[in-house]
Amino acid sequence: MKINDNFYMKLAIDEAWKYQLLTYPNPAVGCVIVKDGKILAIEAHTEAGLPHAEINALKTAFLTQDSNSILKIKNSSHEIHDFLVKNHNNFFNDCEVYTTLEPCNHEGKTPSCAKLLALLKPKRVIIGSLDINKIASGGINTLMENGILVTLDILQKECDNLLLPFKSWQNKTCIFFKMAQTLNGMIDGKISSQRAKLYVHTLRDKIDLLLVGGNTVRIDKPILDTRYVKGKEPDIFIYSKNKVFPQTIPLFSIPNRKVIISDDLFKILDYKFVMVEGVYNLLDTLKDKIDFIILIVSPKIREGINTSKSLDIDFEILHENYLGDEKIIFLKRKIAK
Amino acid sequence: MKINDNFYMKLAIDEAWKYQLLTYPNPAVGCVIVKDGKILAIEAHTEAGLPHAEINALKTAFLTQDSNSILKIKNSSHEIHDFLVKNHNNFFNDCEVYTTLEPCNHEGKTPSCAKLLALLKPKRVIIGSLDINKIASGGINTLMENGILVTLDILQKECDNLLLPFKSWQNKTCIFFKMAQTLNGMIDGKISSQRAKLYVHTLRDKIDLLLVGGNTVRIDKPILDTRYVKGKEPDIFIYSKNKVFPQTIPLFSIPNRKVIISDDLFKILDYKFVMVEGVYNLLDTLKDKIDFIILIVSPKIREGINTSKSLDIDFEILHENYLGDEKIIFLKRKIAK
Structure with a gap:
């Protein structure tokens, strides 16, 4: 079996499906973080109001270097966001972030994932589906403007399938x-x-x-x-x-x-x-x-x-x-x- | 999702199932090689007469450092075995080898996988099922006698399920x-x-x-x-x-x-x-x-x-x-x- 972008994206997709429909009204999203070839995190968005998939994955990945970090008890998006901005110490610079959906660009109930990634500066962000939510989209631009390499079209059909319920309740x-x-x-x-x-x-x-x-x-x-x-x-x-x-x-x-x-x-x-x-x-x-x-x-x-x-x-x-x-x-x- | 021994063993199991029954009269076996946390190979035994899962995985893993190596065109178990013994250069010393079945200890149509692993000296070998074939068993002893750390009982039920057809045609x-x-x-x-x-x-x-x-x-x-x-x-x-x-x-x-x-x-x-x-x-x-x-x-x-x-x-x-x-x-x- 080939170990490539498709392989890692499939892990993100499978994780996201575990919470399909349960994230209503948000989309089901999965995220995998790979640091120098090593898988550090396979996470998903689990419920509306709780952190997005990327935030969960960034937290899990960061905790691999120190499982007793104070980050462990930080559970809200804002807390995790603030902690990582202050303490990342370039930990993510050699990381690749696979996300089934374009990271949100919008400051809503949770801080913008794209803006957080732009600060943490991973080596590359690999994206399955483009965000169809006009308010939240623009994440790819934010990443690219901040010099982060972005790879698109990885298992896009499978990632789009994951969004089918979300697209349906968004529009009708x-x-x-x-x-x-x-x-x-x-x-x-x-x-x-x-x-x-x-x-x-x-x-x-x-x-x-x-x-x-x-x-x-x-x-x-x-x-x-x-x-x-x-x-x-x-x-x-x-x-x-x-x-x-x-x-x-x-x-x-x-x-x-x-x-x-x-x-x-x-x-x-x-x-x-x-x-x-x-x-x-x-x-x-x-x-x-x-x-x-x-x-x-x-x-x-x-x-x-x-x-x-x-x-x-x-x-x-x-x-x-x-x-x-x-x-x-x-x-x-x-x-x- | 936890990234642990179970996670890597599951990848080996899923790969092996792709060739279930097609390996007759051999068992379906999968093997994953992880080097310092990085997945280098996810391979399986695909057909009787062709290399065992471990040999396929060792070859794929070794090729990750030089995809143009002459190893690429070596396809028989004996050729791969001989090449790796001569050229491994301690490449596998920080590797972990996950195999759904105890590596064979018997020199049959193919060289013994356990003896090859004993020479290549990976850091650890993680095994799902114990070999029930009396001629081929003894692999765990060979590994341990050569100072290789062996972990047993990882997803053993799932690995045993993989062997169900083999156990059946072995005995009756x-x-x-x-x-x-x-x-x-x-x-x-x-x-x-x-x-x-x-x-x-x-x-x-x-x-x-x-x-x-x-x-x-x-x-x-x-x-x-x-x-x-x-x-x-x-x-x-x-x-x-x-x-x-x-x-x-x-x-x-x-x-x-x-x-x-x-x-x-x-x-x-x-x-x-x-x-x-x-x-x-x-x-x-x-x-x-x-x-x-x-x-x-x-x-x-x-x-x-x-x-x-x-x-x-x-x-x-x-x-x-x-x-x-x-x-x-x-x-x-x-x-x-």
């Missing part, structure tokens, strides 16, 4: 479909592990709106809350022509939650980040509206219910992670050329 | 099941890409015997050859109670091939490396006999035929690779505890 309402199945596509019965359920509750905590089919609500009588992670409860959209549901179904009892019962999907455009929890029928109905699919696959073969409608969809696999023994696959519809 | 007949399906478990129609077919022909070239169901032979009238890779043609076992098949079916016309028609599976024990190509019915029949499953998954949803029998199998995912846009998943039956 991001709608994704979550489905769980066995290895052979069965969707009924108890499929998911406790760990997969925890992940779904983590997603529910991030979204604004959860869309489910009317039949599911009638049959399963779900709560659709975030009790495993004690998160915020998303509003619910029950997609149904028949508007009458018994108010005894637990999802209606969650405080501070709006429940919409409608067959007019236009109403979901009031929200920015929507998860659909459903199976094949709902997927067939919504397949032209969704941006991507999260498929949780339990590695077992079971007899059961599979697709009954005449579904015919081709996908591109964007990425895959593991949830313990189960898999999570991020899929995008493949558009016929 | 290795039988694996190959199946192709869509994302939702449909098995009929045109599923696999040309690249997946090429992979299946590469597997057929390695095995001794190909087992198929009688119905498949009657309906599909297959050739079951290796024409895409111009390989050797495996013998065929048609699993069928009814022994009468028209000799016009193309598989009967392949020269130098024995075709067995039987419902007595005991006969396959005359072979060492057996692939079963089939779908759910045959899987149900053979599920207690097979060592692992190779599932080729095409990322599309289709209506079609799925499991009809009452299959109920839990799996552990051993590893996954990509074949272009398709996936190949290595599965092992999970034994209930």
Whole structure:
């Protein structure tokens, strides 16, 4: 295997995918720092409000020379930024910084990553995707104006894939479909592990709106809350022509939650980040509206219910992670050329 | 992400899986060389008769200091071995060598890797699995007797998983099941890409015997050859109670091939490396006999035929690779505890 820019960028991409969607409304970004050929840090942005990927990686890299440095207990972007500006002592001058997204140029909740890099003067910054956020962009110019060598177009397609959810919620309402199945596509019965359920509750905590089919609500009588992670409860959209549901179904009892019962999907455009929890029928109905699919696959073969409608969809696999023994696959519809 | 022994060993494991089964009758082995923290080589054993993983990695690592070295054109184990013994100039003294399997101690078709390492004197050798082959084992002792620091038990379970096919064909007949399906478990129609077919022909070239169901032979009238890779043609076992098949079916016309028609599976024990190509019915029949499953998954949803029998199998995912846009998943039956 070749050990080159692609190799290091792939490590950054894989790290970023671990926090995909969980960084909402920020993009998922990964960063790898290599000093004279030695990998010092493989980090990612993990949650909005916490440091960007580059800041996490710069901190981890700097700590490799002194793991007891006071930097260890500095956790906010501003603290890390200030510490590194004062104490870098040219540590980063022979470093190469791989980042899946152009470093931000904007002083927002966190200091500008591009301006920090310009001060720390690494030998080279290698960038996957260009920043499409007009407010934050300009990072490449800042780096180049400060004499830092910049390499572009490294695994750009893979880095762009990483940004797909972000691009979607930046521009419009991001709608994704979550489905769980066995290895052979069965969707009924108890499929998911406790760990997969925890992940779904983590997603529910991030979204604004959860869309489910009317039949599911009638049959399963779900709560659709975030009790495993004690998160915020998303509003619910029950997609149904028949508007009458018994108010005894637990999802209606969650405080501070709006429940919409409608067959007019236009109403979901009031929200920015929507998860659909459903199976094949709902997927067939919504397949032209969704941006991507999260498929949780339990590695077992079971007899059961599979697709009954005449579904015919081709996908591109964007990425895959593991949830313990189960898999999570991020899929995008493949558009016929 | 922590950059530690596990991190480097995982790189070696992933590289080795790319050649899983293709190294038959040798084990799949990966090797990573790190010099003062810098990754110099990520290599694997790729095919029986070609150099072991360690030799490939030592060659790649040595070439990083002079890519025009005459070593570049030395391809046999003996040539590389002799070159490195004469020219190493202590290059490896500050290297760490990660290998998924204990280096062989035996002078066979190739020189002993453990003895070569003992001469090159790397700082440390990190080993995943212990060698179960009695002839080749003893590598750890050779290293330690020569004052090389040895670290054991790094990702041993993952390294042992890598050896599962090897352990099986070492001790008895290795039988694996190959199946192709869509994302939702449909098995009929045109599923696999040309690249997946090429992979299946590469597997057929390695095995001794190909087992198929009688119905498949009657309906599909297959050739079951290796024409895409111009390989050797495996013998065929048609699993069928009814022994009468028209000799016009193309598989009967392949020269130098024995075709067995039987419902007595005991006969396959005359072979060492057996692939079963089939779908759910045959899987149900053979599920207690097979060592692992190779599932080729095409990322599309289709209506079609799925499991009809009452299959109920839990799996552990051993590893996954990509074949272009398709996936190949290595599965092992999970034994209930």
